[in-house]
Amino acid sequence: MKSTFRILFLARWELEKNDKVPLCARITIDGERVKFSLKSEVTAKIWDPKSGRATVQTKEALQLNRYLDSIKGQMIMHYHSLSEANEVVTASMMRGAFLGTNIKSNTxxxxxxxxxxxxxxxxxxxxxxxxxxxxxxxxxxxxxxxxxxxxxxxxxxx
Known part of the structure; x- marks a missing residue:
């Protein structure tokens, strides 16, 4: 069975302090969403909410975009390994695999x-x-x- 899988990076604007906003990731699989913090912050003026990336060509922006790309790559690897091991992959399983807090599932x-x-x-x-x-x-x-x-x-x- 083919499932829909999407990763978004979001800034938590409501928690803005000192011109910095915390970043979080949202994983959506077949309509189920989970959101978790990436434990990093970005300067508010370089963050583009539509693309979910830093847009200005500064050292900080390039470093942040590389970091987000590596996180996305890790999540895709976790998704593939979970889909090989299990018949159904859920968004919460993905979050657990990425954060290292896998819930033991009965197989x-x-x-x-x-x-x-x-x-x-x-x-x-x-x-x-x-x-x-x-x-x-x-x-x-x-x-x-x-x-x-x-x-x-x-x-x-x-």
Whole structure:
């Protein structure tokens, strides 16, 4: 499924102080929006709200535009890595990936692997070795199926 993905850089004019405005980024994926601070400020007179970039050809403006380009590149890389790993990518997942505060999401293979780890400890107590071998084989076949048929490394359980 193709999704819409857009990144905007905005100045928070309501927080203007000493001719500086804080910058934030807004990610929109399929209509879901999230906004977060970039923890940087820009001189108000060089910021163009329509283009979301600094417009004047000063050293500060060129440096800021390079910084924004690198952030955009990082976000695109995060989007591609999340879309390969998951079936659905949300704006909040993107924000978490970029800020490094990923919320642990349950995926099919991680849940299955946790189950197998718990079962392995029960071998000889409540579980026969042959039963665990069947669980392990099922996990490996499921992983192979996802890779070959669905072209995904894992899928979300949602």
């Amino acid at each position: 099919l293979l991680t849940v299955f692997e946790e189950f197998n780890d718990r079962q392995e400890k029960l071998i000889g107590i409540d579980l026969a070795q042959s039963t665990f071998n069947k669980y392990d084989l099922t996990y490996r076949r499921l992983k192979e199926f996802l890779k070959v048929k669905m072209r995904k490394s894992d899928i979300l359980l949602c």
